[in-house]
Structures are given as C-alpha cells and as structure tokens.
Amino acid sequence: MESQSVTARRPPAPALLAVVRRPQVFWGALSVIAVGLIAAVIALLIRSGAANSGYNWGWYVVTPWTAAGARNSTFLLRGLIPTVTAAFAAFGLSIGVGLVVALVGFIPSPLARGFNRLWVEVFRSVPVLVMLLWVYYGLAISIGLDLNLFAATVVAMALCDSAFEAEIFRGGIQGIARSQIESARAIALTPAQTMRIVILPQAFRHILPPLGNQFVYMLKVSSLASVIGFGELTRKANELITTEYRPLEIYTFLILEYLVLILLASAAVRFIERKLREATPD
Numbered sequence: 001m002e003s004q005s006v007t008a009r010r011p012p013a014p015a016l017l018a019v020v021r022r023p024q025v026f027w028g029a030l031s032v033i034a035v036g037l038i039a040a041v042i043a044l045l046i047r048s049g050a051a052n053s054g055y056n057w058g059w060y061v062v063t064p065w066t067a068a069g070a071r072n073s074t075f076l077l078r079g080l081i082p083t084v085t086a087a088f089a090a091f092g093l094s095i096g097v098g099l100v101v102a103l104v105g106f107i108p109s110p111l112a113r114g115f116n117r118l119w120v121e122v123f124r125s126v127p128v129l130v131m132l133l134w135v136y137y138g139l140a141i142s143i144g145l146d147l148n149l150f151a152a153t154v155v156a157m158a159l160c161d162s163a164f165e166a167e168i169f170r171g172g173i174q175g176i177a178r179s180q181i182e183s184a185r186a187i188a189l190t191p192a193q194t195m196r197i198v199i200l201p202q203a204f205r206h207i208l209p210p211l212g213n214q215f216v217y218m219l220k221v222s223s224l225a226s227v228i229g230f231g232e233l234t235r236k237a238n239e240l241i242t243t244e245y246r247p248l249e250i251y252t253f254l255i256l257e258y259l260v261l262i263l264l265a266s267a268a269v270r271f272i273e274r275k276l277r278e279a280t281p282d
Contacts, residue, residue: 061246062253072240076253079236080261086150086225086232087218090157094218095211097158098165103195105170116166124163129224132156136228153225153232157218168210172203205276212269216262223258233257 062076063069105116123131136152139145147155176199184194226235237254241247 055248057249058246059249061240061244061249072244072250073253075240076233076236076250076257079231079233080257082150082230083219083222083232083261086153086157086230087215087222089150089154090161090222091215091218093154093158094161094165094214097162099169101162101166102169102173105166106173120163120166122163123159124167126160128157128160128221129227131160132224132228135159149225149228149230152228153222153230157221157225161214161218164214165211168207168214169203172207173199175206176202208273208276209269212266212273215269216265219262219265220258 060066060069061072064073101116101119104112107113132153135156136147136149139147139152173195180198180202181194184198189197222232223234225232226238229235233254237250241250244250
C-alpha cells in the first residue's frame with residue numbers, strides 16, 4: 001500500500017483576511033500602493049532622463065522644506081478649491097439639465113424626441129475647450145451676457161456634460177423592468193408619479209457608477225478652463241512657471257495633485273455606492 005503525504009495548508013494571515021473581507025480597506029490599500037508605485041516610476045524616469053540629458057532638476061521650487069518651495073507649493077494648492085468647486089457646480093447643473101433632457105425624450109411626441117436627440121448630438125459633439133471659449137467670449141458679443149470666469153467655466157462644462165448625463169439617465173430608466181410600470185398603473189399612479197416614485201429611485205441606483213465616472217471626468221476636464229484665465233490647478237501651475245522657469249518640476253507637482261484628487265474622488269464614489277447597496281438590499 002502506497003503511502004500518501006498530505007501537506008497541511010497554512011491559514012491566511014488575519015491581517016490579509018481583514019483586508020480581503022473589507023472592500024474599503026482593500027481599495028484604500030490598493031490606492032496607496034498605486035500612488036507609491038506611480039511616484040516611484042516618475043522618480044526613476046526623471047532620474048534616468050536627467051542622467052542622459054544632463055538636465056539639472058530644481059526641486060527647490062516645489063519642495064516644502066525650503067522657504068521658496070513652501071511658498072510655491074501653497075500657491076499651487078490654492079487652485080484646488082476652485083477646481084473642486086467648479087467641478088461640483090458643473091456636475092450638479094449637468095445632472096439637472098441631463099435629467100430634464102432625458103425625460104423629454106420619453107414624451108410620446110416627435111417634437112419632444114427630436115429635441116432630445118438634437119440636444120444630445122449637438123453638445124456631445126462640441127469639444128469642451130471650444131465650448132469654454134465660445135461661452136466666455138461669444139455670449140458677451142452675441143447676446144450681451146457677460147459671464148465671469150467661474151460662471152463661464154461651470155456653464156460650458158455643464159452643457160457639454162449634460163448630453164452624456166441625458167444618455168446615462170435614458171439607459172437607467174429604460175433598464176427598469178416593464179412589470180414595475182405595470183404595477184404602478186395597477187395602483188392608479190399617474191405617469192409623473194410613476195417616474196418620481198417608482199422608476200427614478202431604482203434607476204439612480206443603477207446609474208450611480210457612471211455618474212461617479214462623469215464627476216471624475218469633470219475634475220480632469222476643468223483643467224481646460226485655464227485657457228480663459230480661471231484660477232484652477234493648471235492655471236496656477238502655468239502662472240508659477242512664468243516666474244520660476246521650471247516647467248518640468250511644476251508640472252510634475254501638478255500631476256501628483258491631480259492624482260491624489262482623482263483617487264480621493266474615486267474612493268468617495270465607491271463609498272457612496274457601497275452605502276447605497278447596503279441601504280437598498282435586493
């Protein structure tokens with residue numbers, strides 16, 4: 001009789017089990033690791049490039065351990081609040097406009113559906129940079145509406161994003177089972193009540209991930225507002241470059257700013273998704 005050796009499997013470490021069983025801990029740890037790896041890759045690329053090109057890096061312009069670097073870092077970080085504020089305002093406005101456009105598309109009228117398709121196709125086709133320039137300079141000339149930098153940024157980004165929001169809402173509403181609408185009719189709900197009480201709450205749960213992605217997109221696309229002079233992160237970096245003449249160092253700092261900002265926004269979106277799933281079980 002042949003003897004068989006059985007190798008006992010070692011149980012996973014408790015710390016590892018805690019990370020795997022708690023998604024928020026897992027994603028948080030993964031984000032920290034990702035930031036560290038990206039920072040290490042950037043440092044290696046910079047070091048190898050400097051060795052090959054002979055470029056003398058001047059990190060003193062952004063390092064917080066020198067007086068000039070601390071002053072410049074503070075100046076760059078002042079663009080954080082305008083960036084986040086403009087993204088939030090434009091995102092909220094685009095959600096409202098997009099929802100209205102999507103609901104108009106469900107009206108059984110060729111005119112209403114034509115308006116929906118025209119809005120989506122037009123504003124989905126116009127680049128955000130072109131819309132920013134036209135809203136800031138064109139509205140003042142064409143209709144006498146002179147918007148300030150913040151308002152022009154919010155309006156331009158919201159108009160372009162509203163087309164995508166309308167399509168997101170349309171997909172979420174169409175994804176609701178037909179039986180839900182028939183049940184609402186059976187208890188004598190009006191179409192408006194059916195949409196408000198039955199359809200939209202369920203649709204919002206399904207479209208939250210793409211809405212979160214759109215918010216992250218708004219944070220990044222806000223950098224285009226620097227061309228009209230809005231004082232967000234990229235504009236602050238460009239202004240500092242004109243006085244310090246260190247574009248690579250300052251743009252590297254800008255990359256890290258956006259990286260941390262987007263990772264935090266993504267973590268917040270995942271947190272909201274998880275809480276929503278817990279609050280509305282299947």
